[in-house]
Amino acid sequence: MDVLAKFLQQLINGIHVGSIYALIALGYTMVYGIIKLINFAHGDIIMMGAYFTFVCIVTFNLPIGVALITPVILCLLSGILIERVAYKPLRNSPRLSALITAIGVSFLLENVFFKKFGQNPIPFPQIINPSPISLGPLQISRITFITVLISVLLMILLDLFIKKTKPGKAMRAVSEDPGAAQLMGINVNSTISLTFATGSALGAVGGILYSIAYPLIDPFMGVMPGLKAFVAAVLGGIGIIPGAMLGGFIMGIAESLTKGYISSQLADAVVFGILIVVLSLKPSGLLGKNVKEKV
Amino acid sequence: MALLETKDLGIAFGGLRAVGDFNIKIDEKELVGLIGPNGAGKTTVFNLLTGVYLPTEGAIYFNGENIVGKKPFEIVEKGITRTFQNIRLFKDLSVLENVKIAFHHKMKYSIAAGIFRLNAYWKEEKEIEEKAMELLKLFDMQDAAYTTAKNLPYGQQRKLEIARALAADPKLLLLDEPAAGMNPQETKELMETIHFIRDKFKIAILLIEHDMSLVMGICERIIVIDYGMIIATGTPEEIKRNKKVIGAYLGE
Amino acid sequence: MNSRLKANIINTTSIILIYIILVLLIRIGFINNYYEGILIEMGINIILAVSLNLATGYLGQLTLGHAGFMAIGAYTAAILSARMNLPDLPLLLVSIVLGGLLAAFFAFLMAIPVFRLRGDYLAILTLGFGEIIRVIILNMKITGGGKGLSGILPLTSFSTVYFITVITVTIFYTLINSRHGRAIISIREDEIAAEAVGISTKYYKTFAFTLAAFFAGVAGGLFAHHTLVLDPKDFNFIRSIEILIIVVLGGMGNLTGSVLAAIIITILPRLLMGFADWNMIIYSVLLIAMMLFKPGGLLEKREFSLNGLLSGKKKSQGNTPVKNEGSE
Known part of the structure; x- marks a missing residue:
């Protein structure tokens, strides 16, 4: 029973982190789907979400509801701004130039926050009471419970938004074929902005949830979860929304099980090992379609 | 011995048989046309001959050697080269x-x-x-x-x-719709060029073409396919009169 | 024949002349230890950039794991040089070549899974391999793990880096302008067409990738014997990205551009030191601005040639253009 309980505990931890990765991965995959750009700055949106929350709560002492909504809106606006200023001018340029620009934006955000808040990690305020809920022999932290709940809820909302609403359908149309979408009367620019807004808002929520789980924040905190979330998106098939969710959960669970049973230092290697195995078997990710070039 | 000979060559994608029972012979220095309605499988034949696709059935003999399973670059070394329908230059x-x-x-x-x-x-x-x-x-x-x-x-x-x-x-040159997008004057020049190439380089040419004036004008022999199967072969005169061919093109 | 001889003489003379001037400046103390260190880092960055340019700019495959090969070379060379008994120069040369060979060997093994993929999937797979190499080094005893590897012999000098850099750039230049180089470039242009004119794309992809890894390993070996302390953190994916920045900034498939950009990217952070804690912010803004205003790279298609300069014109190299789709 003990063995099983430990396994379930690790599994739950994995689902906890995995749901955060999934939220972040959505931002990568949506942006990639629509403009084929690996948006390296997305990881820093996570960091910004965390710092904005910190400022709202600790510096301005805002009521908790406002303090959680404000950062999401700020990140959403930042996402739109970044796209307009740094990526839009390069839409018809070599793809790698846009990639390097994204990296530049990432460096810029990190260093602006570094200048403002310094290098030392600062403690993130306790928002959720960490006392556990008991489920038989299992102890589930309230944090885990709420994180998974919020993540799953947001994913369902996103799915409905993309499938049922007009702007959501426009997003799918633009990612399928921007030229044709434009001819059908879809405003491509505003659809791209909307994609960045949605992705960044989800990233901000991911950032807040991540900081609640690991309550020390620093200017470079977004790099590793960002990278892992991106790997999750590739694992599931980049550009495919359910793929990002699936990839996120797989990454989280794999990481947690490795930490629990093998070694926490090797967790990153295992995560990338899974990526290599999956891509060797399915070159375009778990849910990706294998498109053959027409000769 | 023929330069190129295929025996019951075929390929299926999933359950769909794109080309089947494909038997042709091309002799050295022959100029042959491969025609057929859109989607008949002409380019697929080229892709099979050049190793881009691996056939699911049959064999391809080039100079007496079975070249099925060889990589495209190895087939080039053997002596088959090609052009592409949607021009592929090193731009x-x-x-x-x-x-x-x-x-x-x-x-x-x-x-x-x-x-x-x-x-x-x-x-x-x-x-x-x-x-x-x-x-x-x-x-x-x-x-x-x-x-x-x-x-x-x-x-x-x-x-x-x-x-x-x-x-x-090459010893055999495959041309995939060389006249596509050309005006009549350019097409006429192209016909001369193709003839010239064959005489100058002494090679066999197999060409896919929709422009009937070109095909009928320069090919010594024509192979017609429809739904991946050969429905007729013969001289331009024979093909012109062939009922099956007329049917395939007019959609009988 | 005559012009070829003339070109060789001009190039060799200039290389030696620049070397003599720099050494004199070091001797009289005009270039102090600090600046000499920067020159050494420039050379290392040039080797890293031109080698990555072969894989990404000429072969057209975006790879994000170059730091992994650098790490293999660095650790291998450092560990070997501490255990071999040779005079300084041969010791350095033997250990960096062996480090490069091991890096090349790993690249050769990776080539099979990597080249089954295309575009960004390939890029991420190389990133994954790079990170795995780093984590493995972190968990090994002989590498010192997370504590790092110290006590490395100071074997890298300005002279060794200078000549190894010159040799590397020359090798890449002549390679690119040979039939093998044309085969590599043709794969970037159109893989299917390359195969259709008789080029084994598998062979040349593996070759270019492995050769690039070899030189990344050599650069790693020079780096190890220059910094004298190795930490796995030096080789994380940010490092790979820094090398990629140099390549893109100089222009994909442009060797002169890579050399120039490597020099700029090495100096830039130092020049910005004066701005204290604003330096990294300015660096990022400059990086974004450069890409926004020069998306094709600093030099775009132009290759710089000494002979051309001396005869009063810049030569445009036909076979080293900027490719529009970096990772198709």
Whole structure:
């Protein structure tokens, strides 16, 4: 029973982190789907979400509801701004130039926050009471419970938004074929902005949830979860929304099980090992379609 | 012995049989047309012959050797080269370089000889440069040698692709819709060029074409396929009168 | 024949002349230890950039794991040089070549899974391999793990880096302008067409990738014997990205551009030191601005040639253009 309980505990931890990765991965995959750009700055949106929350709560002492909504809106606006200023001018340029620009934006955000808040990690305020809920022999932290709940809820909302609403359908149309979408009367620019807004808002929520789980924040905190979330998106098939969710959960669970049973230092290697195995078997990710070039 | 012979060649994608029971023979220096309605499987035949697709059935004998399973580049070494329906040039390279690349497998100097610029490098590079220019001259493109390929007019791009395929020294040249997008004047010139190539290089040519005036005008023999199967072969005169062919084209 | 000889003489003379001037400046103390260190780092960055340019700019495959190969070379060379008994120069040369060979060997093994993929999937797979190499080094005893590897012999000098850099750039230049180089470039231009004119794309992809890894390993070996302390953190994916920045900034498939950009990217952070804690912010803004205003790279298609300069004109190299789609 003990063995099983430990396994379930690790599994739950994995689902906890995995749901955060999934939220972040959505931002990568949506942006990639629509403009084929690996948006390296997305990881820093996570960091910004965390710092904005910190400022709202600790510096301005805002009521908790406002303090959680404000950062999401700020990140959403930042996402739109970044796209307009740094990526839009390069839409018809070599793809790698846009990639390097994204990296530049990432460096810029990190260093602006570094200048403002310094290098030392600062403690993130306790928002959720960490006392556990008991489920038989299992102890589930309230944090885990709420994180998974919020993540799953947001994913369902996103799915409905993309499938049922007009702007959501426009997003799918633009990612399928921007030229044709434009001819059908879809405003491509505003659809791209909307994609960045949605992705960044989800990233901000991911950032807040991540900081609640690991309550020390620093200017470079977004790099590793960002990278892992991106790997999750590739694992599931980049550009495919359910793929990002699936990839996120797989990454989280794999990481947690490795930490629990093998070694926490090797967790990153295992995560990338899974990526290599999956891509060797399915070159375009778990849910990706294998498109053959027409000769 | 025929230069090229296929035996019951076929390929299925998933459950769909794109080409089947495909039996043809092409002799040396023959000029053969492959025609058929859109989607009949003509380009698929080319992809099978050049190793882009692996057939699910049958065999391809080239000079008596079964070449099924060989990689596209190995088939080029055996002596089959091709052009593409949607022109595939090395767009950002010069016209001359496009042709030079096709001489690659005819050149021998090693990587070390290239890096250290040994005598073999200078000798072969000079040879190739001359040969490439000669080839361009045949196509009246020597003045465009240093033009970037993507800046050529459309008709010239088609010509360059043929020149490149010839540089690889084929015994059988496959042309995939060489006249596509050309005006009647250009098509007429192209017909002359194709005839000229066959006589000058003494090679066999198999060409896919929709322009009937071109096919009927230059091909000695025509193969007609529909739904991946051969429905008729014969001289242009025979094909013109063939009921099945007329049916396939008019959609009976 | 004559012009070839003339070109060789001009190039060799200039290389030696620049070397003599720099050494004199070091001797009289005009270039102090600090600046000499920067020159050494410049050389290392040039080797890293031109080698990555072969894989990404000429072959057209975006790879994000170059730091992994650098790490293999660095650790291998450092560990070997501490255990071999040779005079300084041969010791350095033997250990960096062996480090490069091991890096090349791993690249050769990776080539099979990597080249089954295309575009960004390939890029991410190389990133994954790079990170795995780092984590493995972190968990090994002989590498010192997370504590790092110290006590490395100071074997890298300005002279060794200068000549190894010159040799590397020359090798890449002559390679690119040979039939093998044309084969590599043709794969970037159109893989299917390359195969259709008789080029084994598998062979040349593996070759270019392996050769690039070899030189990344050599650069790693020079780096190890220059910094004298190795930490796995030096080789994380940010490092790979820094090398990629140099390549893109200089222009994909442009060797001169890579050399120039490597020099700029090495100096830039130092020049910005004066701005204290604003330096990294300015660096990022400059990086974004450079890409926004020069998306094709600093030099775009132009290759710089000494002979051309001396005869009063810049030579445009036909076969080294900027490719529009970095990772198709």
